[in-house]
Amino acid sequence: MVAELISVGTEILLGNIVNTNSNYLAKKCAEIGISVYYQITVGDNEQRLIDAVKTARSRSDLIIITGGLGPTQDDITKEAVAKAIGRDLVMDEHSKEKIQTYFNERKQGSITPSNWKQALKIEGCQVIDNDNGTAPGYIVEDREAIIMILPGPPNEMIPMFENSMYPYLAKLDDKVFYSKMVKICGIGESQAEEAIIDLIEKQSNPTIAPYAKAGEVHFRVTASANSIEEAQQMMEPIIGELQRRFQDNIYTLEENESLETVVISLLSRHGLTVTTAESCTGGLISSQLVNVPGASDVLNEAIITYSNGAKMKYLGVKEETLTEYGAVSEQTAGEMAIGAANLTKSDTAIAATGIAGPGGGTKEKPVGLVYIASYIKGKVKVKELRLKGDRTKIRRLTATYALDLLRREILNYLNENP
């Protein structure tokens, strides 16, 4: 099945917003084995949208259109699709009721005549409820193609696609799709791909698709089968092989788990507390930890020691250490981690000190030189990093690698103290 994605919206053509909808839908199509050959963006212009739909209909089996379903005169998606495929627009009583209820519940403003425009549907189509807004979605089964129409705002589009369009598509060929996300930290993208190039090359079902993220590599493994159980069974050997090859570089197999979620849940499960002592990252590591709901169970306090003075005052980094080795050194990073754990009486700690640039680099200590340290119940581990990129990228990579270092050290600790 060949799909085409059409995004409608002048704000995309003007560059006011980035088209993340196409990216989301492309991923979802890839997941269930639908090939996307074209992604098109057109503005809120009826004739150009009609042309785009006609072209898409002539070359694709599935057309997914997002945007242009609002209540204003500018919103012309339904009108254009109806004209392109030669059908009428008719009032949908169910949508009318839903809109009424939506306004009653929210008590926001009053319904205007233009709101009723959103209750019009293309004759003979299936109406899909929108639980997060007033614009319903539609599935039109046309002679030439299946046409799906969804609202543009991602917080309305994504739940609608997940709940209604995705199951519809998955059912089309009687297959179920099941996928796992193998998330890896500590190995570069090309190195990771090379390590499994034989698996990638001979893939068919399950499929393996790589996704790169700053400092991480993710592989999505997807199997299609007649039942979830069968798909899971088909996945097992390939997941096992990836685990064998990547070992503890894999931090999760779950799509919705991030590195910081994994660290927080490891700590929480084993009754360990954590703190951070940050120099160049300036709060980025603690902020990532605190972004996980429930972080308060394991993190009480943390410190940003940007100056040498602060490193001595709070963390007890020795003046001799700073004089002899410098603030960006293995020794300072280690003392920062120990000092942070002592100051806050935490079981574990993460420290980071480095030169994020653009200034401050020397020949011996260039921009990108960073030391990260972990502390866990008396044991300190320091790692030297040599990172490339601008200030923002160096700081982000530092935070990722520092979280990963603590994750590995917790696992080591648990192995040694079962």
Next chain:
Amino acid sequence: MVAELISVGTEILLGNIVNTNSNYLAKKCAEIGISVYYQITVGDNEQRLIDAVKTARSRSDLIIITGGLGPTQDDITKEAVAKAIGRDLVMDEHSKEKIQTYFNERKQGSITPSNWKQALKIEGCQVIDNDNGTAPGYIVEDREAIIMILPGPPNEMIPMFENSMYPYLAKLDDKVFYSKMVKICGIGESQAEEAIIDLIEKQSNPTIAPYAKAGEVHFRVTASANSIEEAQQMMEPIIGELQRRFQDNIYTLEENESLETVVISLLSRHGLTVTTAESCTGGLISSQLVNVPGASDVLNEAIITYSNGAKMKYLGVKEETLTEYGAVSEQTAGEMAIGAANLTKSDTAIAATGIAGPGGGTKEKPVGLVYIASYIKGKVKVKELRLKGDRTKIRRLTATYALDLLRREILNYLNENP
């Protein structure tokens, strides 16, 4: 002039990367008054790209193509464009030399025959040097349209566009373009647009285009004229009018200045130091400050006090305050700011405490209730926020509004102590 953007790359169709190139190019076209009617994405498939170029050529005056210029067999952009417009590919000696030099300088690997593929150009086109990679860009002046071809990686594409394609386009109609970015914090998007709806409606030259960012609204004002001086003169009244209407809600007129840059430079210029005391933001505010190069001039240390215990221990928040008003209260926020300034002997401080969710909300103190406080040389100011969104969004908005609060209070302080 009507433009069409074509992105080439299977990795976009598969959803492996977000198409940020189209967004960037759309913005740039809007800036210089070029209308983009279509954005197209096709994979690394020669026939589909040929079709896309032919269609674009029949309806657009300018075609900007990105991607597919690499050295592999999969990279087919030049080949497809040459076929679509009926021209040959010929060896470009200058590109050949550049590639040789590039490899010599970097001493990375050796040149393979496929690298020489990158020295082929479309007959009769202008070759644009790539200072950040081996794939040159091209400008083809065809009977039907101007076709620009650029490499896909943004770090190669953007400098090439800025340095060569943008000046080429700007020169086409003998006009120069000049723009200012009016960045506003503290007013919602719709409220800000409403405040200048009369200006937006009657705009022609200069143009006013709104851009929304979490917690901020930006208006890009662009004038086209025969000279920079003339364009600047044309801008003056409209910029003056925006300043009159938005007053000190405007924090900068410069595109490359962010809110945190403005705060750091205000502090630095007036010899003031700063610290932060963060609860729900967990280091996000300090991290944003530290992301500005030179932050070390004004920030020495900062603290994350997530628990009540930490708020008392480091910041001297009174136990009675926490018992009587709670950790999320005007009183606690104020005491946090004072305590942080005292602890670190800083001239100014920012504090934030709130309920970021998803748990922890009550009827009296719902998720999204946040107090931010600023301290400047003895004067404390606290603000209550009622924010909507998920945990990440609430924390981001809190950080933005807290930085803005300090900015406003510094300006007040400077007014009162000239």
